[in-house]
Amino acid sequence: MNTTLPAPRGPQRDSAPPDRTAEDAASTDWALAARAGDRDAADAFVRALHRDVVRFVAHLAADPQAAEDLAQDTFLRALRTLHRFEGRSSARTWLLTIARRAVVDDFRRAAARPLLADTHDWGTTIERAQPTGLPGFEEGVALQELLAALPYDRRQAFVLTQLLGLSYAEAAQEADCPVGTVRSRVARARTAMTAQLERDEAEAVVRAA
Structure with missing residues (x-):
């Protein structure tokens, strides 16, 4: 082959x-x-x-x-x-x-x-490594940060169903778990991401005041 x-x-x-x-x-x-x-x-x-x-x-x-x-x-x-x-x-x-x-x-x-470097500011390091000046860059970075904060199983369920468009049954087969578990993981992922967005917006309002 x-x-x-x-x-x-x-x-x-x-x-x-x-x-x-x-x-x-x-x-x-x-x-x-x-x-x-x-x-x-x-x-x-x-x-x-x-x-x-x-x-x-x-x-x-x-x-x-x-x-x-x-x-x-x-x-x-x-x-x-x-x-x-x-x-x-x-x-x-x-x-x-x-x-x-x-x-x-x-x-x-x-x-x-x-480890090849001793730094606690990994966020800045990753940000500097990202491409800039591309359409949708800010939105892509925001989504990536939200997903990165999720536990692995919830991130996997969210990506499979919400980004790749697999059905819950297909995602359950891929993740080797019950369909109900996938639904629960997606719901928890959405809740966590929404809560983080709300916190980010509230902080932005405070900074702008």
Whole structure:
């Protein structure tokens, strides 16, 4: 299997696709065809799900700078283990499970690495590393900060359902937990994020007074 990943073609849409079921069916068919050795199908599989994987790992890892590397790692793992994919779940669900493992492994590697700097002001360090002057930059940073403050399980549930558009049942399958647990995690995530926004707005009013 060729492990050189194709670059995504064409503009990447920000809106959810109009027919998620049809898109999932197509990507699953491509994955099964790629499993049989069809390289064109492997290319189509990567391109179809590239945007969702990048968004997922960026928010789950709370590190948009590492998103492309983590996505690359995810697809390489997927292509290496494609022979085990049987289509029992959608290719998207299967791929996001691999992406989650890639993020967890990245967390573990980071925890094992020695610290290269001694600073308590990690917020400023991260802010300086972010790109500036881009459309929607402030909104993106705000969302990233809100998500980063959530526990891992709530962040995962929120990203899967609210940003990637998976149903609660699909998210439950990906997270390996009951549907009710996903609903609870999403509700708790929304509550925490809303409360933080309200606190931020109140502080802004005080500063402006």
